Amino acid sequence: MTASPTTKTAVLFFATLAVISVSFALAVWHHDDPDARVEFRLTSHTGDTLTARDLGGRHLMVFFGFTSCHNICPAQMNKLTRVMSELDQSGHGTRIKPVFISVDPERDTPAKVAAYLEYFDDRFVGLTGSRTALERAAASFRTLFEDLPAELTADHQINHSTVVYIVDPFSRIVDYLPGSADHRQMAARIRRLSP
Numbered sequence: 001m002t003a004s005p006t007t008k009t010a011v012l013f014f015a016t017l018a019v020i021s022v023s024f025a026l027a028v029w030h031h032d033d034p035d036a037r038v039e040f041r042l043t044s045h046t047g048d049t050l051t052a053r054d055l056g057g058r059h060l061m062v063f064f065g066f067t068s069c070h071n072i073c074p075a076q077m078n079k080l081t082r083v084m085s086e087l088d089q090s091g092h093g094t095r096i097k098p099v100f101i102s103v104d105p106e107r108d109t110p111a112k113v114a115a116y117l118e119y120f121d122d123r124f125v126g127l128t129g130s131r132t133a134l135e136r137a138a139a140s141f142r143t144l145f146e147d148l149p150a151e152l153t154a155d156h157q158i159n160h161s162t163v164v165y166i167v168d169p170f171s172r173i174v175d176y177l178p179g180s181a182d183h184r185q186m187a188a189r190i191r192r193l194s195p
Contacts, residue, residue, distance in 0.1 A: 037171040038062075040137035042101065045114035045126035052171040055125065059096040059174075059194050060167040064143055066104035067116040072162055072179070074119075079183050080164065081121040086187035093123075095194045096166075101137060102128040141165055141173065166193060 037052065044050050063080060065073035080098055087093040098121060102108035105128055108116075113126035128134070143161045162179025164186065174193055177186045 038137075038140045038165075038167055038173060039171070040101070040127070040129075040133070040140060042127040042129040042133055042137060043110050045110050045117055045128075047110050050125070050127065052167070055097055055099065056171060057169050058094075059169065059190070060099050060165075061096050061177075061190065062099045062101060062141070062165040062167060064101045064103050064138065064141070064161060066102050067108050067112055068104065076162060076164070076179060077120045077124075079186070080124075082183035083186045083190070084121045084123060086183055087190060090187075090191060092187075092191050092194060096190060098124045100124050100126045101134070102126070103134060103138070105129055105131050105134050166190060168193070 039052055041049060041051050061080060061083070063076060065076065067073075077100065084093055084096075084098060087096065100113070100117065100120075102113055108128045110126070110128060113128050117124045117126045127137075129137070143163065143165075164177040164179070165173050166175040166177065166189075168174045175189060177189060181189075
């Protein structure tokens, strides 16, 4: 006995609905997996307490550095400023928020981070916090930075990663941009992630 066209249509409809429902449930489960999301609670350069959720809703371009850095951090921040200009040309600049997280809480106060950010794209959010809060943030991003000596000199340089992290609106890291990439390469990869 063959099924009627109405029965075939109903079966196809419910099979399609089941596939969509399972796919949606898996997507929600994956996005809600706390182990897959970055977490932080830090103080912004304007003095506000911010979390990853506060910056959610769009992609984030996150760089860990410090304001007393001699060479690498200013060069990388200049490059990220150029990335934002490159993204503006294609209309993608409004889809991503650049974020600078200090790895030097003892010297980088919110006011010092604010003064540092004046040299770069004005859309940057600068974050700092206690040593414990920054270590938690770094662990969330699975990045490392050097433990500081007990006696810190004014000129001490901190070893840290130069990777730029791209975080999606669900607070998941979706790409790592190497510090060696140029601004056009970085912008191209961001465009692919946020069409």
